[in-house]
Amino acid sequence: MKLRYLVVALIIFSVVSIFLGVSDISILDVFHLNADQRKVLIISRLPRLASILIAGMSMSICGLIMQQLSRNKFVSPTTAGTLDSAKLGILVSMMIFTSASPIQKMAFSFLFALAGTFAFMKILDHVKFKDAVFIPLVGLMFGNIIGSISSFIGYRYDLIQNMASWMLGDFSMVLSGRYELMYISIPLLILAFIYANKFTIAGMGEDFSKNLGLNYRQIVNLGLIIVALITASVVLSVGVIPFLGLIIPNIVTIYQGDNLKKSLAHTALLGANFVLVCDIIGRIVIYPYEVPISLTVGVIGSGIFIYLLLRRKKYGL
Secondary structure, eight states, X not given: OOHHHHHHHHHHHHHHHHTOSSSOOOGGGGGGOOHHHHHIIIIIIHHHHHHHHHHHHHHHHHHHHHHHHHTXXXXXXXXXXXXXXXXXXXXHHHHHSTTOOHHHHXXXXXXXXXXXXXXXXXXXXXXXXXXXXXXXXXXXXXXXXHHHHHHXXXXXXXXXXXXXXXXXXXXXXXXXXXXXXXXXXXXXXXXXXXXXXXXXXXTTOHHHHHHTTOOHHHHHHHHHHHHHHHHHHHHHXXXXXXTHHHHHHHHHHHXXXXXXXXXXXXXXXXXXXXXXXXXXXXXXXXXXXXXXXXXXXXXXXXXXXXXXXXXXXXXXX
């Protein structure tokens, strides 16, 4: 797939997203917007589009980095306990601070996401039967344990209703002033592009990396820090978006290969397009109401995931 096709598709879906909604604004109104229409665009539609693009690009690249470093095509923030750990961090921050600020929630979410991802990578080192499907199953079990701890804390400290807002990914509540923490993902994505070749080498194994003079542990740690920070910012801003970091890198690998630097741009653009399409579907299927993005991505993503599992030998996954 040519990169320019993804760019054209992104522009088309972005325009559709901006002018789709209960408030009647057409593309022809851009040249003579009234005050109410201008507010809807600036406060709601444009922030929503920005958050969709950032979430789609960043979570897809998180999955690509994790798959490269773990050398397993079915590892992602969804199947490595990273998302569950980020949710637990937010919950703990609310438990410690009665009125936790977004920065405090972000800090706790990042630390827990990082700790959870490191723990999963350590578990990976001690697993002898490293089958492509077995490893993500271990990650899902690990994530379910963390999720159970979160549920216990939520019920114990009467925070279960607050938990619900981070369990379901939803862009309908994204407004100006409520999503800006996601901008932290942008410099992290640039950093991922800069270190792409080193992540590719690290994905070939510790011994191979050291023979080439690469500080293997330092590069792995940097990759996991990028993943944890991005995951924390996305979960805190829009909630959990499942399967995104799992299926998009695998689709790109099928037609683009395993070189991370060549795949990054394709992964980012395809991830953004995929989330845009799922968001548009969620907004029109029961119009004027909305289906949460986690539901549409979960249904479509799980179907693609099952297909990839069944055809993994054909595609070399």
